[in-house]
Amino acid sequence: MMSTPRGGIPIPQRDTSALAPRVGPRGLWREAWIRFRRRRLAMLALAYVIALAVVGILSPAIVGTRPIICKYKGKIYFPALAYYNRRWEPEIFFRDKFRQRYPENLKARDPHSWAIWPLIYQDPYRRVTSNEWPGQPGNPTGAQGRPNRYNLMGTTQEGIDVFAQLVHGARTALLVGLVSTGVAAVIGIIIGALAGYFGGWVDITLSRLIELVMCIPTLVLILALLAIIEKPNIWHVMVVIGITGWTGVARLTRGEFIRLKNTEFVLAAQAMGASGLRIIFRHILPNALAPVLVPISFGVASAILIESGLSFLGFGPPPPHPSWGTLLNAGRANLQMWWLVVFPGAAIFLTVLAYNLLGEALQEVTDPRLREAGK
Amino acid sequence: MFGYLVRRILIGLGTLILITFVVYALIRNMPGTPITDRLMEADPSRRLRKEDLERLMRAYGLDKPWYVAYFHWMGNLLQGDLGRSISRKQPVTTLIGERIGPTLLLSATSLILAYLLAVPLGLYASVRNGRPDERLLSTLLYMLYSLPSFVAALFLLSFFAVRLAGTPFELPLFGMHSDRFPELPFYGKVLDIMRHMFLPVLCFTYGSLAYFCRFVKSNMLEVIRQDYIRTAQAKGVPPTRVIVVHAFRNTLIPFVTLVGLTMPGLLSGSVILEQIFAWPGMGRLFFEAISERDYPTIMGLVLMFSVLTLVGQLLADILYAVVDPRVTYS
Numbered sequence: 001m002m003s004t005p006r007g008g009i010p011i012p013q014r015d016t017s018a019l020a021p022r023v024g025p026r027g028l029w030r031e032a033w034i035r036f037r038r039r040r041l042a043m044l045a046l047a048y049v050i051a052l053a054v055v056g057i058l059s060p061a062i063v064g065t066r067p068i069i070c071k072y073k074g075k076i077y078f079p080a081l082a083y084y085n086r087r088w089e090p091e092i093f094f095r096d097k098f099r100q101r102y103p104e105n106l107k108a109r110d111p112h113s114w115a116i117w118p119l120i121y122q123d124p125y126r127r128v129t130s131n132e133w134p135g136q137p138g139n140p141t142g143a144q145g146r147p148n149r150y151n152l153m154g155t156t157q158e159g160i161d162v163f164a165q166l167v168h169g170a171r172t173a174l175l176v177g178l179v180s181t182g183v184a185a186v187i188g189i190i191i192g193a194l195a196g197y198f199g200g201w202v203d204i205t206l207s208r209l210i211e212l213v214m215c216i217p218t219l220v221l222i223l224a225l226l227a228i229i230e231k232p233n234i235w236h237v238m239v240v241i242g243i244t245g246w247t248g249v250a251r252l253t254r255g256e257f258i259r260l261k262n263t264e265f266v267l268a269a270q271a272m273g274a275s276g277l278r279i280i281f282r283h284i285l286p287n288a289l290a291p292v293l294v295p296i297s298f299g300v301a302s303a304i305l306i307e308s309g310l311s312f313l314g315f316g317p318p319p320p321h322p323s324w325g326t327l328l329n330a331g332r333a334n335l336q337m338w339w340l341v342v343f344p345g346a347a348i349f350l351t352v353l354a355y356n357l358l359g360e361a362l363q364e365v366t367d368p369r370l371r372e373a374g375k
Numbered sequence: 376m377f378g379y380l381v382r383r384i385l386i387g388l389g390t391l392i393l394i395t396f397v398v399y400a401l402i403r404n405m406p407g408t409p410i411t412d413r414l415m416e417a418d419p420s421r422r423l424r425k426e427d428l429e430r431l432m433r434a435y436g437l438d439k440p441w442y443v444a445y446f447h448w449m450g451n452l453l454q455g456d457l458g459r460s461i462s463r464k465q466p467v468t469t470l471i472g473e474r475i476g477p478t479l480l481l482s483a484t485s486l487i488l489a490y491l492l493a494v495p496l497g498l499y500a501s502v503r504n505g506r507p508d509e510r511l512l513s514t515l516l517y518m519l520y521s522l523p524s525f526v527a528a529l530f531l532l533s534f535f536a537v538r539l540a541g542t543p544f545e546l547p548l549f550g551m552h553s554d555r556f557p558e559l560p561f562y563g564k565v566l567d568i569m570r571h572m573f574l575p576v577l578c579f580t581y582g583s584l585a586y587f588c589r590f591v592k593s594n595m596l597e598v599i600r601q602d603y604i605r606t607a608q609a610k611g612v613p614p615t616r617v618i619v620v621h622a623f624r625n626t627l628i629p630f631v632t633l634v635g636l637t638m639p640g641l642l643s644g645s646v647i648l649e650q651i652f653a654w655p656g657m658g659r660l661f662f663e664a665i666s667e668r669d670y671p672t673i674m675g676l677v678l679m680f681s682v683l684t685l686v687g688q689l690l691a692d693i694l695y696a697v698v699d700p701r702v703t704y705s
Contacts, residue, residue: 208389208390208393211390212390212393212394212397214684215390215394215680215681215684215685216394216397216398216677216681217643217661217677217680219646219661219662220398220401220402220661220665220673220677221401223665224398224401224402224405224665225401227405227406227407228401228404228405228406301521305523308523309523309525309647312525312647313646313647313650313662328525328526328529331529331533332529332651335529335532335533335536335537335548336533336537338533341526341529341530341533342530345526345529345530348523348526349521349522349523349526352521352522352523353517353518353521353522356517356520356521357517
């Protein structure tokens, strides 16, 4: 009975959840959300983060040279998906030698074809040439590429649209923020939980490990790990950022577990014979999660910062991947082209600012000490 | 206290051995060697013969597997020898010695500036807490705190070095001296270095300034609510004295730990900023050493950084006991 699988305990669970709204106070998360909503700056940051996520996810529909959806030779295709993954480009367009020039080729090879296009016809990877899109001039190159009607944020030295790179770069930033922080959070929570819950030699060993990773300069660790992979792609970069950034989460989780493991509800669970892992993940972790979310939110900011810094130094994801840091690096080589510095710089700054604001707000709405002070 | 110190130092030594071991394993397993890396850039006709390559590998101890080589490195270290840089043909200590000056020039200046500005600003913010001017100041500082230094550096460069080019306010794009530095008179030299330092120091300072300021303010707000502050106010102590003597002195405890923790930053420099400003400091040496696969230099720098980090932590804990008599280590 003690080791009942999850399916065996719905009745007591339903009982408590039915009682909770009547007797108990509002749940921690609901309480926190109510307090969070009152903070105007935090809500603004949240709106920005959500907007950025939407832009990142919909980036091929906002700027691109591939139709979102088209009918070609009697079939429906979604060529824009190729921006997420090169291999998703429908094979027929290779066979018919489109060479990524969709507008003219669609019309030329199938007069009955139709397509829905992205809002702006520009590409994050290559220069759009003259009349590729009817009536649109080719992108200017070099210092001529200042912001204009067709290139909202100008073009790079090679004539690649900055706005397109920025929008598609949002996808990279979003991915980096989520994946690296996810990796860091999982490692940090597991290590912190084990160290805090079991104590003794487990704690001593894991604490040394935490100290070890904290002491090695992050950049050595990242550069060395990336160099070992030889041909790092964006996923490698994200994982490497994640496995170097978990120490903050681990230390906090460890502290929370040490605090919570001597409370009555843990004792009760132990008395009922729950296993160590079950106590860790089902009983203590949900109670320790609120404070742990704070370094996670700050972690997203720092992951985005590290990725753009790495790209800036030339160690980021390989060239075809649009990254804000790569753009900034292009701006560094051509300082008189201010639009190469201002727009990506502002994007990085605002994103980091938003995640920092979110983290701080989370800290203040979930920390009971600060909560009372605020009243 | 003595027992505590001994224990901490022993643990620290253990950590050091682990760190150097892990880093050595990592860098020796990076693809490419310090010898072939440079030759790949040279023309193929000058490529080394196989025997020569092997001879060089042997001379630098690269023929041995990394775990054996690590103990050689360790043995030399115990005799006070950090080894010779492979790519620069100089002792590592000399290399580091050359770069410490420029890095300290930036980091010490910016740290002093940050402390000098952060304390009064933080005190001001805590006194005016909640008023419009404090909100403005805090928001501004918070934005500065979130502004990445390399973004700021590029903004500043494109303004001061490009936009203002030709005006008296123009600041140099990179480097530590101008080309005609040796001919300048003494004051000219000082002025020249100061002009080159201005932007890097600015980029180094604003972030820590914002951080310290928030730190001072949040600690002050906690202290200001205490009873003894109300007592002091009630008995008629002038407000400035209450803030500086009664309140601020009590926030020094966390402040002191902060000083200990900023210590490694003093010498590590910043890879990205030094790269942007082409400043001949430690961060740049580190970056170059990694790209050149210059193992002895990387190891020397890593050793230095980790010793500083550990000493900084220890120092923070000891200072903590010094300023707060309630804390004892036994």
